[in-house]
Amino acid sequence: MSSEHLRFxxxxxxxxxxxxxxxxxxxxxxxxxxxxxxxxxxxxxGEIFGFxxxxxxxxxxxxxxxxxxLPPTSGTANVAGYNIRTQSRYIKQTIGYxxxxxxxxxxxxVAQNIEFYGGIYGLTREHIARKTExxxxxxxxxxRRNKLTASLPLGWKQRxxxxxxxxxxxxxxxxxxxxxxxxxxxRRNFWRIIYEIAGSGKTVxxxxxxxxxxxxCNRLSIMYRGRxxxxxxxxxxxxxxxxxxxxxxxxxxxxxxxxxENTP
Amino acid sequence: xxxxxxxxxKEFRQIFRDRAMIAALFAVPFxxxxxxxxxxxxxxxxxxxxxxxxxxxxxxxxxxxRFSTTEYFHLVLMEPDYNALRGHLDxxxxxxxxxxxxxxxRDVITGRTPVIQVLVDGIDGNSAGVALSYxxxxxxxxxxxxxxxEPALGRSLREARIIRSEPRFWFNPELESEVYIIPGIxxxxxxxxxxxxxxxxxxxxxxxxxxxxxxxxxxxxxxxxLGKIIPFSILGFVEITVAMGFIYLLFGIGVEGSLWLLFLExxxxxxxxxxxxxxxxxxxxxxxQALFVGxxxxxxxxxxxxFFIPIANMPDVIQYLTYLNPxxxxxxxxxxxxxxxxxxxxxxxxxIAMAAFGLMxxxxxxxxxxxxxx
Numbered sequence: 040m041s042s043e044h045l046r047f048x049x050x051x052x053x054x055x056x057x058x059x060x061x062x063x064x065x066x067x068x069x070x071x072x073x074x075x076x077x078x079x080x081x082x083x084x085g086e087i088f089g090f091x092x093x094x095x096x097x098x099x100x101x102x103x104x105x106x107x108x109l110p111p112t113s114g115t116a117n118v119a120g121y122n123i124r125t126q127s128r129y130i131k132q133t134i135g136y137x138x139x140x141x142x143x144x145x146x147x148x149v150a151q152n153i154e155f156y157g158g159i160y161g162l163t164r165e166h167i168a169r170k171t172e173x174x175x176x177x178x179x180x181x182x183r184r185n186k187l188t189a190s191l192p193l194g195w196k197q198r199x200x201x202x203x204x205x206x207x208x209x210x211x212x213x214x215x216x217x218x219x220x221x222x223x224x225x226r227r228n229f230w231r232i233i234y235e236i237a238g239s240g241k242t243v244x245x246x247x248x249x250x251x252x253x254x255x256c257n258r259l260s261i262m263y264r265g266r267x268x269x270x271x272x273x274x275x276x277x278x279x280x281x282x283x284x285x286x287x288x289x290x291x292x293x294x295x296x297x298x299x300e301n302t303p
Numbered sequence: 304x305x306x307x308x309x310x311x312x313k314e315f316r317q318i319f320r321d322r323a324m325i326a327a328l329f330a331v332p333f334x335x336x337x338x339x340x341x342x343x344x345x346x347x348x349x350x351x352x353x354x355x356x357x358x359x360x361x362x363x364x365x366x367x368x369r370f371s372t373t374e375y376f377h378l379v380l381m382e383p384d385y386n387a388l389r390g391h392l393d394x395x396x397x398x399x400x401x402x403x404x405x406x407x408x409r410d411v412i413t414g415r416t417p418v419i420q421v422l423v424d425g426i427d428g429n430s431a432g433v434a435l436s437y438x439x440x441x442x443x444x445x446x447x448x449x450x451x452x453e454p455a456l457g458r459s460l461r462e463a464r465i466i467r468s469e470p471r472f473w474f475n476p477e478l479e480s481e482v483y484i485i486p487g488i489x490x491x492x493x494x495x496x497x498x499x500x501x502x503x504x505x506x507x508x509x510x511x512x513x514x515x516x517x518x519x520x521x522x523x524x525x526x527x528x529l530g531k532i533i534p535f536s537i538l539g540f541v542e543i544t545v546a547m548g549f550i551y552l553l554f555g556i557g558v559e560g561s562l563w564l565l566f567l568e569x570x571x572x573x574x575x576x577x578x579x580x581x582x583x584x585x586x587x588x589x590x591x592q593a594l595f596v597g598x599x600x601x602x603x604x605x606x607x608x609x610f611f612i613p614i615a616n617m618p619d620v621i622q623y624l625t626y627l628n629p630x631x632x633x634x635x636x637x638x639x640x641x642x643x644x645x646x647x648x649x650x651x652x653x654x655i656a657m658a659a660f661g662l663m664x665x666x667x668x669x670x671x672x673x674x675x676x677x
Binding site (some may be wrong): 106107108128131132134136138140141142144145146147151154155158160161187204 | 305306308310313320321511512516517518519520521522
């Protein structure tokens with residue numbers, strides 16, 4: 040595949056501020072291993088953008104760079120108009136992040152977790168109190184507010200974690216395999232919330248290795264061995280390859296080679 | 304600032320959530336004090352001793368009896384056969400053999416100095432040394448008594464113009480080792496709390512993934528560190544205050560010097576231990592690793608601090624090595640303040656050394672932490 044083919048810069052007619060995320064030749068190497076290999080793409084505001092790939096394809100490494108958790112080896116990217124190399128502090132105030140690891144404190148209560156993260160994002164006490172009530176109501180957790188987070192079922196924990204990562208009203212939310220280990224019904228519910236979030240004008244950047252979830256995305260990029268090998272709307276991709284499902288497209292593209300390899 | 308307060312609040316909530324933790328925090332100093340204060344004592348009592356009286360005179364018997372009337376020694380047998388002594392020492396029946404030479408009485412009366420031979424089982428060199436010093440004291444006391452009852456001896460002594468040395472022990476007149484050990488326990492408690500809670504607290508967040516979550520928030524790494532070390536330092540200070548209360552109740556030992564000075568010195572000391580805790584967190588991925596490294600550090604810090612083994616008893620090379628151990632200085636400072644009430648200006652060299660180490664270790668650890676996080 041030529042490098043020309045790999046350049047998926049978005050619509051050049053759009054001004055830079057139209058993009059929630061734009062990456063140019065973004066690369067991350069760990070020693071001799073290249074986890075992310077010169078990826079370039081853009082994500083429009085309000086889009087649900089998916090990163091599909093096997094374990095070790097470089098999805099998490101890429102997302103960690105966008106969130107300012109990891110400096111790139113070369114290339115650059117802008118998130119919410121800020122440069123990931125030099126302005127990660129501004130980025131952190133504008134983005135939400137929820138990782139595959141459950142990130143709430145299990146030994147704190149539901150309300151205490153909300154209060155803590157609200158405080159960390161610099162919200163005022165009144166703001167936190169208001170948000171807490173609103174959140175508990177949305178999640179129907181009012182009667183569990185003083186229960187330890189550890190006592191919640193996994194699906195609820197993940198919804199709570201998602202809500203907490205939205206406390207400071209970020210314009211972009213990064214979800215790194217948010218539905219890992221969750222039953223299909225909870226997953227469907229979770230995606231309903233993702234649609235609500237996108238409906239409110241926020242950009243959702245989500246990584247997954249579930250093919251059904253890939254179908255839900257507005258736009259999708261398929262990662263393989265650190266590279267983006269295909270990008271587009273799920274329907275558009277099916278048309279292009281003349282295949283019925285994302286599963287078939289994925290297998291067609293990576294030739295059945297979805298061994299988990301080179302996990303950083 | 305507000306963010307740090309939220310971090311501190313969270314940390315305390317987590318600590319108080321865990322009842323086992325609370326119990327440990329208050330039980331540990333108590334147990335340490337009771338066990339270390341009473342059991343780990345370098346005092347030597349009831350040393351099994353045998354006496355071989357080769358003189359068999361009233362005076363030699365009188366001297367031998369002294370060993371059955373003191374708590375330091377336990378007279379296990381009188382062995383008239385000098386050659387059998389070695390066997391008794393070998394099989395452990397006695398740790399110490401005292402041989403009263405023939406003509407003991409005659410020599411005393413005529414003013415010649417009889418020489419008493421002592422055979423020591425030196426396996427526990429420390430105890431043996433202490434036992435020997437008790438023995439010397441008994442001999443001295445005996446001598447003093449003889450001066451009054453044996454005019455001939457008195458005459459000869461006066462002629463010899465012997466000046467008797469008489470050591471007097473201040474601050475710890477009974478030479479009780481508890482008094483010496485106990486202030487050291489305060490240092491140990493502070494060391495354990497700050498090193499282990501700090502390192503494991505940070506690594507725990509790494510393990511469960513909350514650290515990563517915090518890193519995507521606008522919080523600065525300095526705030527993150529302060530949010531960890533402030534609560535654990537507060538806990539450390541509460542802990543030593545509780546320990547000092549226990550010490551007073553259990554052993555009747557109060558702080559002779561200024562409590563404020565003691566706290567100030569403690570604050571300087573924990574710069575090092577917090578630094579070590581942060582450093583350990585940067586090289587450990589799991590709490591077990593952190594525990595292991597922390598343990599390794601602690602053992603060396605304690606062994607080379609003069610807590611158990613007096614530094615003066617160590618080989619020269621090791622003695623120089625102890626200068627690199629901030630706990631060494633803190634031990635001296637604590638004992639001085641606790642037992643003698645020494646004011647700051649006499650403790651300046653130790654304080655300065657400790658502060659220098661503290662600043663170095665702490666800033667190096669924080670820099671490394673910030674680099675790792677970036």
